[in-house]
Amino acid sequence: MxxxxxxxxxxxxxxxSAARVALEAGLSVTIIERANRLGGQxxxxxxxxxxxxxxxxxxxxxxxATILIHDxxxxxxxxxxxxxxxxxxxxxxxxxxxxxxxxYFKYKAKxxxxxxxxxxxxxxxxNNDLPGxxxxxxxxxxxxxxxxxxxxxxxxxxxxxxxxxxxxxxxQAGVKVKALLEASSHIGGYLVHASxxxxxxxxxxxxxxxxxxxxxxxxxxxxTVQLDENWNYIAGxxxxxxxxxxxxxxxxxxxxxxxxxxxxxxxYINELGGLIPKKNEHYETSMPRVYACGDVTGIEEASSAMVxxxxxxxxxxxxxxxxxxxxETLEQEFKDQLQNLRQGPCGEKIRSGLTRAGEQL
Amino acid sequence: MIKRTGVPTKEQIQGKFHSLxxxxxxxxxxxxxxxxxxxxxxxxxxxxxxxxGEDINQIPIIDFDRCTGCGMCVYSCPGLAxxxxxxxxxxxxxxxxxxxxxxPSVGDIWSGVNRNGxxxxxxxxxxxxLNKNTDYTCVITASIPKTYLYDFVTVRCPL
Numbered sequence: 087m088x089x090x091x092x093x094x095x096x097x098x099x100x101x102x103s104a105a106r107v108a109l110e111a112g113l114s115v116t117i118i119e120r121a122n123r124l125g126g127q128x129x130x131x132x133x134x135x136x137x138x139x140x141x142x143x144x145x146x147x148x149x150x151a152t153i154l155i156h157d158x159x160x161x162x163x164x165x166x167x168x169x170x171x172x173x174x175x176x177x178x179x180x181x182x183x184x185x186x187x188x189x190y191f192k193y194k195a196k197x198x199x200x201x202x203x204x205x206x207x208x209x210x211x212x213n214n215d216l217p218g219x220x221x222x223x224x225x226x227x228x229x230x231x232x233x234x235x236x237x238x239x240x241x242x243x244x245x246x247x248x249x250x251x252x253x254x255x256x257x258q259a260g261v262k263v264k265a266l267l268e269a270s271s272h273i274g275g276y277l278v279h280a281s282x283x284x285x286x287x288x289x290x291x292x293x294x295x296x297x298x299x300x301x302x303x304x305x306x307x308x309x310t311v312q313l314d315e316n317w318n319y320i321a322g323x324x325x326x327x328x329x330x331x332x333x334x335x336x337x338x339x340x341x342x343x344x345x346x347x348x349x350x351x352x353x354y355i356n357e358l359g360g361l362i363p364k365k366n367e368h369y370e371t372s373m374p375r376v377y378a379c380g381d382v383t384g385i386e387e388a389s390s391a392m393v394x395x396x397x398x399x400x401x402x403x404x405x406x407x408x409x410x411x412x413x414e415t416l417e418q419e420f421k422d423q424l425q426n427l428r429q430g431p432c433g434e435k436i437r438s439g440l441t442r443a444g445e446q447l
Numbered sequence: 448m449i450k451r452t453g454v455p456t457k458e459q460i461q462g463k464f465h466s467l468x469x470x471x472x473x474x475x476x477x478x479x480x481x482x483x484x485x486x487x488x489x490x491x492x493x494x495x496x497x498x499x500g501e502d503i504n505q506i507p508i509i510d511f512d513r514c515t516g517c518g519m520c521v522y523s524c525p526g527l528a529x530x531x532x533x534x535x536x537x538x539x540x541x542x543x544x545x546x547x548x549x550x551p552s553v554g555d556i557w558s559g560v561n562r563n564g565x566x567x568x569x570x571x572x573x574x575x576x577l578n579k580n581t582d583y584t585c586v587i588t589a590s591i592p593k594t595y596l597y598d599f600v601t602v603r604c605p606l
Contacts, residue, residue, distance in 0.1 A: 278526025280453030430504025
């Protein structure tokens, strides 16, 4: 059994930001990361980020990852990082069980921050298991981390920011994006991202979805269909598009499993992507000294995940009796930042989801 | 309309050009039609010509009297939604962001493209700026016939 003050599960924007604050407060911290490097989804984000200076706006995601990782350098004597390690169990006595390679071991923490992020939702349609059908995140990993194209001619399903951004990145990589389908009557992501695509010649087809994929051993075509106000197929509107890959980007859902496993109180909030932990204003869940931050508490942007992580790090250290020297100032600063990020029309869904989850905004 | 197609209306576009008289000198045209949490245009402007304010969701407001057309906002905008425009005789000059390969060279004749992605005219490449500050985003200065002032949005490498 290894004992630590704080264990952070997940080394993405939320986890790294939490670590920095907790280390500043003097805690011994272990970050457990499933991938072979820290950074979470930031490491494949080649675009410049939105937000304000505090959230590294206009810096490319991959460079934000580097900044957040280097921010931990000065704390090497307090910090332990496990890469390629998966937390497979979390228990009520603050024990976490971990697989790393062929080793299986246990940690006991005084406090735990869950920053596991989210996974992609899938879409049900005929032949959706044909090779050549990818989640948008997978395409981004293939292209931006490993330099592998998903195909030559691709159709994207979903016009949220991920669908729009990954389409743009595919074009940058030399892929022909034939169309972007959106089941709703309007574009889901930021309009500036949509405009970028349209001027590159990508048609955005709203009220349209994929009905089936066609192909023998791999995808060769898709059949699209238009939808009415009740999201039912409109007969006779089927259109066939040739493509050798289909990319699905229909939303994310929080990776809540560890929290559920420890019997932490959860609540299903559609606007936030699914099952999320109930938490108080200190980002603490129903289990004392277990905090959650980032997409696992509701699907949002990396910018807010970073701020949430900082708050969780602040609260965890205080609750362990090691208050950050600038606790009061920072708490207010971080809460103001979050409010600023969420207060516009684009934050409406988040605000309504958090309100339904019983949180004070 | 733009929420369905990603393409602003002619009125929306013209609204962002303010006064044509001032376009004898280069001015930033900020095509931000949606309140999103973002403010690098404002914080990157060296002369304080772009205002967003405390609430970073506000739409940026540009002061043409202050704007020098330097183009720092062009590569700072994460949405690639800003260009710099000016008019000289029968030509319009634009600085636009470009994040694709190949990159053009000065003197090349590329295609001018509108917001629907259609080719509308020839675009003469006047200048290509790429440095540490632009962070891989190229800022291309192109000249086009003045008549396409409200239609032109970017350049495309001819096939």
